[in-house]
Amino acid sequence: xxxxxxxxxxxxxxxxxxxxxxxxxxxxxxxxxxxxxxxxxxxxxxxxxxxxxxxxxxxxxxxxxxxxxxxxxxxxxxxxxxxxxxxxxxxxxxxxxxxxxxxxxxxxxxxxxxxxxxxxxxxxxxxxxxxxxxxxxxxxxxxxxxxxxxxxxxxxxxxxxxxxxxxxxxxxxxxxxxxxxxxxxxxxxxxxxxxxxxxxxxxxxxxxxxxxxxxxxxxxxxxxxxxxxxxx
Numbered sequence: 001x002x003x004x005x006x007x008x009x010x011x012x013x014x015x016x017x018x019x020x021x022x023x024x025x026x027x028x029x030x031x032x033x034x035x036x037x038x039x040x041x042x043x044x045x046x047x048x049x050x051x052x053x054x055x056x057x058x059x060x061x062x063x064x065x066x067x068x069x070x071x072x073x074x075x076x077x078x079x080x081x082x083x084x085x086x087x088x089x090x091x092x093x094x095x096x097x098x099x100x101x102x103x104x105x106x107x108x109x110x111x112x113x114x115x116x117x118x119x120x121x122x123x124x125x126x127x128x129x130x131x132x133x134x135x136x137x138x139x140x141x142x143x144x145x146x147x148x149x150x151x152x153x154x155x156x157x158x159x160x161x162x163x164x165x166x167x168x169x170x171x172x173x174x175x176x177x178x179x180x181x182x183x184x185x186x187x188x189x190x191x192x193x194x195x196x197x198x199x200x201x202x203x204x205x206x207x208x209x210x211x212x213x214x215x216x217x218x219x220x221x222x223x224x225x226x227x228x229x230x231x232x
Contacts, residue, residue, distance in 0.1 A: 007042075007045045008045050008049060008052075011039055011046060011048070011049035012048070012052050012053065015035065015053060016056075019053070019058050019059070019159070020058075021123075021124055021158070021159075021162045022162040023120070025163075026071045026159070027068065027069060029067070029068055030059075030067050030068075030069065031067070032046050032047070032050070032067075034066075035050070057070055058070050072212075074212065076156070076160075077160055077208070077212050080153055080156050080157060080160065081208075081209075083149075083153055084150075084205075085202060085205070087146060087149060087153070088134065088137075088150065088200075089194040089197040089198045090141075090146070091138040091141045091146055091147075091197075092137055092181065092196075093190045093193060093194045093197075095137045095141045095185070095193075096189075096190045096193055097188055098140040099137055100136070100140065101185060103136055104137070104178075104182050105182060107129060107132050107133040107136055108178040108179060110129035110132070111129040111130050111178065113129065119165075123162060123165055124162070127157075127158045127161055131155075131157075133178060134154060135150065135154065137181075138150045138151075160208055160212060161208060163212065164208055164210075164212040164214075165208075165211055177196055177200035178200075181193060184196055
């Protein structure tokens with residue numbers, strides 16, 4: 001039983017990772033047999049993973065066709081950012097005087113790490129480090145419901161970024177907001193921390209929406225992508 005659960009967990013996390021990083025594209029159809037071959041899974045293990053992913057609305061069962069990877073719509077994008085811009089400034093304000101400054105500095109440095117890898121991998125590395133930075137603040141806030149909600153939003157955010165930035169062939173950049181937030185935490189300035197957190201989300205929202213709008217139609221269908229010059 002323990003081994004079965006372990007295999008199910010590994011299958012779930014592997015498929016989930018590929019959905020969140022858009023290695024499995026939103027709206028695409030997959031079958032159990034394809035997933036079993038791709039991830040070297042038995043039928044029961046595959047179904048267990050798919051049941052968990054369905055519960056998280058990351059896949060949708062399509063009778064006689066298999067499973068559809070949950071599409072991303074423009075409404076999804078707007079709703080995710082609407083929640084983040086309300087909840088993250090709150091988490092930041094609650095974390096003042098509680099958050100580990102040395103930890104934030106290390107996580108901010110991790111966001112700057114450049115790896116010699118394909119663009120998709122570099123985006124994954126950045127988004128994972130960025131998620132850890134923001135969740136460290138939410139965890140310090142001491143509200144478990146807030147932490148769980150933001151963790152879910154950050155996962156959904158990762159999929160938006162993977163789709164928009166990968167398809168548009170560029171990497172997201174964060175300028176100075178993390179360090180400015182750290183300085184405000186050190187000063188114990190709740191208003192400034194809250195202001196920077198809100199500005200940070202709004203800036204990233206504009207950056208991401210530009211890429212998403214260039215990638216999706218209103219119903220989540222991918223638009224054809226033209227070659228673009230990317231300036232670093």
